[in-house]
Amino acid sequence: MWWKILLFFWIAALSVIGIVTPIAGDLGSVAMFAQMDKAKTVPIKFTIVDKGRAATEEEGGGWLLRGRDVHDREADFHFAAKPDGLDGAEGYLAVARYDNENHRVEVERVSGAYPAFSFPLIPGLEERAKIIFFHVPMAWMTVIAFLVSMWYGIRYLRKKDMDDDFRSAASAGLGLLFCILGTTTGSLWAKFNWGSFWNWDPRETSIFVLLLVYGAYFALRSAVEIEEKKATLSAVYSIIAAATVPFFIFIMPRIMPGLHPGSADDSNSGPVMSSGGMDAAMRVVLYSMLAGYIVLYGWLMSIQMRVHRIKLRRAEAAA
Amino acid sequence: MIRQAFAVFSKDLASELRTRYAINALLMFVIVTLAVIMFALAGESMSPGALTGMLWVVMFFASMSGLSRSFVAEEERGTTMTLQLLATPTAVYLGKLIFNLVLVIVLNLFIIALFLLTMDQFVVNQFGLFWLVMLLGSLGIASATTIIAAIIARANTKGTLFPVLSFPVLLPLLMAGINATKIAVEDVRWDAVWPDLQLLGSYIVVITTVSFLLFDFVWKD
Numbered sequence: 001m002w003w004k005i006l007l008f009f010w011i012a013a014l015s016v017i018g019i020v021t022p023i024a025g026d027l028g029s030v031a032m033f034a035q036m037d038k039a040k041t042v043p044i045k046f047t048i049v050d051k052g053r054a055a056t057e058e059e060g061g062g063w064l065l066r067g068r069d070v071h072d073r074e075a076d077f078h079f080a081a082k083p084d085g086l087d088g089a090e091g092y093l094a095v096a097r098y099d100n101e102n103h104r105v106e107v108e109r110v111s112g113a114y115p116a117f118s119f120p121l122i123p124g125l126e127e128r129a130k131i132i133f134f135h136v137p138m139a140w141m142t143v144i145a146f147l148v149s150m151w152y153g154i155r156y157l158r159k160k161d162m163d164d165d166f167r168s169a170a171s172a173g174l175g176l177l178f179c180i181l182g183t184t185t186g187s188l189w190a191k192f193n194w195g196s197f198w199n200w201d202p203r204e205t206s207i208f209v210l211l212l213v214y215g216a217y218f219a220l221r222s223a224v225e226i227e228e229k230k231a232t233l234s235a236v237y238s239i240i241a242a243a244t245v246p247f248f249i250f251i252m253p254r255i256m257p258g259l260h261p262g263s264a265d266d267s268n269s270g271p272v273m274s275s276g277g278m279d280a281a282m283r284v285v286l287y288s289m290l291a292g293y294i295v296l297y298g299w300l301m302s303i304q305m306r307v308h309r310i311k312l313r314r315a316e317a318a319a
Numbered sequence: 320m321i322r323q324a325f326a327v328f329s330k331d332l333a334s335e336l337r338t339r340y341a342i343n344a345l346l347m348f349v350i351v352t353l354a355v356i357m358f359a360l361a362g363e364s365m366s367p368g369a370l371t372g373m374l375w376v377v378m379f380f381a382s383m384s385g386l387s388r389s390f391v392a393e394e395e396r397g398t399t400m401t402l403q404l405l406a407t408p409t410a411v412y413l414g415k416l417i418f419n420l421v422l423v424i425v426l427n428l429f430i431i432a433l434f435l436l437t438m439d440q441f442v443v444n445q446f447g448l449f450w451l452v453m454l455l456g457s458l459g460i461a462s463a464t465t466i467i468a469a470i471i472a473r474a475n476t477k478g479t480l481f482p483v484l485s486f487p488v489l490l491p492l493l494m495a496g497i498n499a500t501k502i503a504v505e506d507v508r509w510d511a512v513w514p515d516l517q518l519l520g521s522y523i524v525v526i527t528t529v530s531f532l533l534f535d536f537v538w539k540d
Contacts, residue, residue: 215483216480216484216486219484220474223474224475229474236466236470237484240467240526244522
């Protein structure tokens with residue numbers, strides 16, 4: 001019992017951490033942002049090096065302050081007026097933009113204290129980067145559930161145990177659920193980040209194919225009435241589908257140009273695919289979330305199995 | 320085993336030639352589909368690339384309407400049991416595979432001939448490559464659909480489920496095939512088509528191997 005409560009808090013806490021943790025840039029990413037969009041302000045975290053001084057007329061007036069980012073790079077932070085209350089702490093989170101002409105950071109406002117735990121600012125993603133904690137584990141679970149379903153299919157063909165067939169079907173059902181959730185979250189996100197709900201990016205194609213495979217699997221199961229025949233045919237079909245699915249999931253998204261990270265034309269190292277490319281804090285949250293999802297999947301599988309056993313016992317008692 | 324397989328194939332061929340049910344229905348299907356396309360596109364000018372897509376659509380649906388026939392007919396005539404007794408599963412699979420292969424090649428030749436005759440804008444620049452891709456495509460379609468036809472026949476569902484089950488399995492073949500045909504039609508250099516040809520080749524090998532291994536389970540009760 002205790003582990004179910006733990007699992008609940010694990011996933012809930014990670015969801016809250018994933019959503020609430022602030023995004024904070026460094027000088028590099030803020031400068032990169034300025035090249036894309038001059039007027040837009042983004043969050044940046046910095047520590048104060050000196051108390052600052054009043055800026056001269058040529059410098060545009062206001063207040064200049066020396067600040068240092070997480071990578072120990074220093075730059076001038078320019079405030080419209082002398083900020084008050086910046087004396088207490090050493091570091092702050094500010095909303096700012098980089099001024100390429102004067103090579104200094106224009107601070108719009110100070111939004112809070114220096115966050116010890118934050119996610120990096122990724123140009124083009126910003127707050128939207130946080131979808132990775134929800135969408136990516138769902139997509140992984142879709143594939144894992146499919147492989148488990150195929151594994152039990154193979155076991156059924158070897159041992160002809162009806163329990164294996166039920167596990168195979170139950171896993172496919174959970175896989176379909178995760179597939180629908182992953183497709184929906186990804187599609188909604190794509191509308192806000194890429195401009196349309198569906199772009200036929202290679203990974204979108206791959207999740208669509210998995211959706212079709214799951215649909216075909218259940219269509220086949222519902223078409224056959226004899227239990228043993230149903231089990232054999234659906235096991236065979238899931239193995240045949242598994243011969244083509246790796247091509248879509250593992251090969252095509254990496255060799256073809258696309259929108260997802262890790263595509264062939266991905267210039268900024270593909271933060272999701274290569275473990276070195278992603279920020280350590282994000283990686284920890286993502287993998288913890290994935291572990292939570294896997295345990296959740298195992299729990300749902302065992303619930304389905306127990307329900308199935310009870311139904312079988314009732315049918316026996318009635319007969 | 321080869322002799323048994325060949326016997327299964329010649330049995331299927333003989334019974335097909337006697338009634339000409341599948342081949343007549345399929346050829347009419349192709350003519351009707353092309354007529355629909357031509358009416359729908361009357362007066363429109365289509366790029367060769369778009370027509371390549373059309374060609375594959377016709378090829379896909381023609382295969383979908385015809386290739387489940389060889390196994391479904393056994394169930395309808397009630398001859399499955401006899402065949403199970405007389406031939407090994409491998410021989411049955413091989414015989415049916417060869418029959419489907421011949422059927423799909425005849426069918427695709429007919430579709431391509433009609434396409435070249437009726438669509439003025441469909442001009443193929445590299446005929447050697449074009450025929451190679453068509454041959455590989457036919458091989459792939461036949462090898463992937465034969466095992467699914469067997470599943471369909473055993474599931475007693477006749478036609479409706481066949482395209483549903485086949486499409487996800489055929490999709491890598493369709494994508495590579497359409498891409499390679501486009502290259503052959505629009506005349507890009509040979510090395511551009513090499514990844515697609517590799518993919519078609521490996522697809523055929525993988526799907527035929529898996530089918531051979533799994534056919535026993537589908538065929539035996």
